[in-house]
Amino acid sequence: MLAGVLRIRDRALQALLWQRARPPHTHRWSLPGGRLGPGETVERSIRRQLAEKVDVRELTHVEQLSVFSAPERVPGKRVVATAFLGLIPCDADPTLPEDTAWHPVESLPATAFDHEEILLTARERLRAKLSYTNIGFALAPPRFTVAELRDIYSAALGYRVSATNLQRVLSRRGALEATGETVSSGPSGGRPPALFRFTSRDLQITDAFAVLRPPS
Amino acid sequence: MLAGVLRIRDRALQALLWQRARPPHTHRWSLPGGRLGPGETVERSIRRQLAEKVDVRELTHVEQLSVFSAPERVPGKRVVATAFLGLIPCDADPTLPEDTAWHPVESLPATAFDHEEILLTARERLRAKLSYTNIGFALAPPRFTVAELRDIYSAALGYRVSATNLQRVLSRRGALEATGETVSSGPSGGRPPALFRFTSRDLQITDAFAVLRPPS
DNA sequence: CAGGGTTTTCGTCTTATAATCGAAAACGTG
DNA sequence: CACGTTTTCGATTATAAGACGAAAACCCTG
Numbered sequence: 503m504l505a506g507v508l509r510i511r512d513r514a515l516q517a518l519l520w521q522r523a524r525p526p527h528t529h530r531w532s533l534p535g536g537r538l539g540p541g542e543t544v545e546r547s548i549r550r551q552l553a554e555k556v557d558v559r560e561l562t563h564v565e566q567l568s569v570f571s572a573p574e575r576v577p578g579k580r581v582v583a584t585a586f587l588g589l590i591p592c593d594a595d596p597t598l599p600e601d602t603a604w605h606p607v608e609s610l611p612a613t614a615f616d617h618e619e620i621l622l623t624a625r626e627r628l629r630a631k632l633s634y635t636n637i638g639f640a641l642a643p644p645r646f647t648v649a650e651l652r653d654i655y656s657a658a659l660g661y662r663v664s665a666t667n668l669q670r671v672l673s674r675r676g677a678l679e680a681t682g683e684t685v686s687s688g689p690s691g692g693r694p695p696a697l698f699r700f701t702s703r704d705l706q707i708t709d710a711f712a713v714l715r716p717p718s
Numbered sequence: 719m720l721a722g723v724l725r726i727r728d729r730a731l732q733a734l735l736w737q738r739a740r741p742p743h744t745h746r747w748s749l750p751g752g753r754l755g756p757g758e759t760v761e762r763s764i765r766r767q768l769a770e771k772v773d774v775r776e777l778t779h780v781e782q783l784s785v786f787s788a789p790e791r792v793p794g795k796r797v798v799a800t801a802f803l804g805l806i807p808c809d810a811d812p813t814l815p816e817d818t819a820w821h822p823v824e825s826l827p828a829t830a831f832d833h834e835e836i837l838l839t840a841r842e843r844l845r846a847k848l849s850y851t852n853i854g855f856a857l858a859p860p861r862f863t864v865a866e867l868r869d870i871y872s873a874a875l876g877y878r879v880s881a882t883n884l885q886r887v888l889s890r891r892g893a894l895e896a897t898g899e900t901v902s903s904g905p906s907g908g909r910p911p912a913l914f915r916f917t918s919r920d921l922q923i924t925d926a927f928a929v930l931r932p933p934s
Numbered sequence: 935c936a937g938g939g940t941t942t943t944c945g946t947c948t949t950a951t952a953a954t955c956g957a958a959a960a961c962g963t964g
Numbered sequence: 965c966a967c968g969t970t971t972t973c974g975a976t977t978a979t980a981a982g983a984c985g986a987a988a989a990c991c992c993t994g
Contacts, residue, residue: 538787538798540789540796541789542787542789543787543788543789544785544787544798545787566784566785568782569760569782569785569800571754571758571759571760571761572759573756573757573758573759580756582754582760584785584800630928632930633927633928633929633930634927634929647942648942648943649941649942655930659930659932661932662932663930664982664983665942665943666942666943666944666982666983666984667930667981667982667983668930669943669944670944670981670982671929671930671980671981671982674980674981686990687940687941687942687989687990687991688940688941688990688991689991689992690939690940690941690991690992691939691940691941691989691990691991691992692939692940692941692942692989692990692991693940693941693942693943693988693989693990694941694942694989694990695941695942695943696942696943710979710980711849711850711927711929712846712849713849713850713887713927713951713952714848714849714871714875714879714883714884714887714952715952715953716875716877716878863971864971864972865970865971880953880954881971881972882953882954882955882971882972882973883952883953883954885972885973886952886953886973887951887952887953890951890952902961902962903960903961903962903969903970903971904961904962904969904970905962905963906962906963906968906969906970907960907961907962907963907968907969907970908960908961908962908968908969908970908971909959909960909961909969909970909971909972910960910961910970910971911970911971911972912971912972926950926951929980929981930981931981931982
């Protein structure tokens with residue numbers, strides 16, 4: 503069991519990795535994870551494993567990704583991994599163990615086993631779900647300006663998105679709502695931005711993405 | 719490892735099940751599957767398992783569904799299952815072993831373990847992908863009329879879809895193409911329908927379902 | 935404190951895609 | 965050969981997203 507844990511920081515998508523101290527693949531970077539314990543579901547188990555690395559309360563979303571089972575993915579013995587996608591909001595800054603650090607997914611260090619492939623799968627899942635769900639809630643702070651949200655989406659998707667369009671699409675879907683508060687504008691002036699929040703912190707799928715609808 | 723294998727027959731979505739001869743859950747109906755062998759990926763393994771039940775060449779689509787790991791999902795010993803969705807075209811009629819049969823998903827017999835939950839997960843995955851992929855190719859025969867395709871989609875989705883709209887949506891996406899052939903009209907007359915086929919037999923995702931597109 | 939630069943916000947227009955409607959085409963049957 | 969039936973296709977409407985620009989609301993400088 504492994505988890506690709508992602509967050510946005512410094513306008514980049516980052517992954518949580520720890521550096522191996524022993525063979526195989528000494529000094530290379532690994533995804534957090536561990537073995538399934540008795541009486542646990544895989545979801546509960548991966549949350550327990552991750553609790554050793556980050557504060558569990560920061561973990562805003564966890565979902566199954568895929569099973570990775572190439573026979574030689576771990577040299578020597580057979581290891582089948584159930585991989586997860588985990589998300590952490592960009593305002594959280596959990597204290598990490600010595601051997602653990604965040605790395606931009608765009609410039610990964612030398613990774614162990616097939617962990618880079620798993621990370622890329624995690625990134626693709628995140629990108630897809632940003633399109634047709636409200637999963638942004640798991641990356642964003644509790645309250646944010648539209649410009650901040652645009653930067654989060656841009657970093658995760660890998661291209662600039664329009665703040666105007668982002669605002670309107672998410673609002674139309676009922677995923678976003680204004681808090682009524684505004685924050686003072688920055689040193690370069692400009693209109694003071696309004697603060698927004700996600701209406702729900704549970705994953706919800708846009709109904710508009712279901713085509714071939716039932717007759718009305 | 720288990721697979722929910724689905725097909726359309728008699729305007730209904732059916733699942734492949736075999737009846738258990740021994741405890742636990744004797745006489746109840748189970749999903750096909752088996753244990754992972756050495757040197758196999760889970761995908762290759764589930765195809766090998768299914769080959770004992772149906773002709774592998776009929777299996778037009780296989781994909782991972784989810785890992786099911788509730789501690790007591792199998793009474794007594796701990797069994798973690800990697801579940802798959804498998805699809806078979808409606809024109810195929812593989813000869814089945816004695817203990818194996820097709821059952822409508824709408825009226826399942828008594829099932830073993832959590833296999834009903836797995837089947838419902840498989841059905842939901844199929845329904846979702848019918849919306850935004852060309853996965854219909856895995857259920858349909860090589861060539862078909864629009865009316866036949868409408869019946870397939872209707873049975874899988876659980877509600878009547880419009881033949882007109884189905885034709886236009888899939889054609890616009892480039893998923894469907896006319897063969898040029900027509901078949902003679904039925905006993906009640908009517909214009910002879912044209913035969914269509916899917917342009918690709920590989921899973922393709924509609925790009926229109928990706929919202930928040932990159933700037934043009 | 936007036937003016938210019940900046941950022942945000944919002945209305946409007948355009949484009950893309952799907953759903954609906956109805957007419958025409960092309961066949962069997964009585 | 966008129967009639968019912970089914971298919972096919974064009975035209976219209978509906979819905980959602982993208983593009984654009986004007987207005988709002990702030991900061992800073994002279």
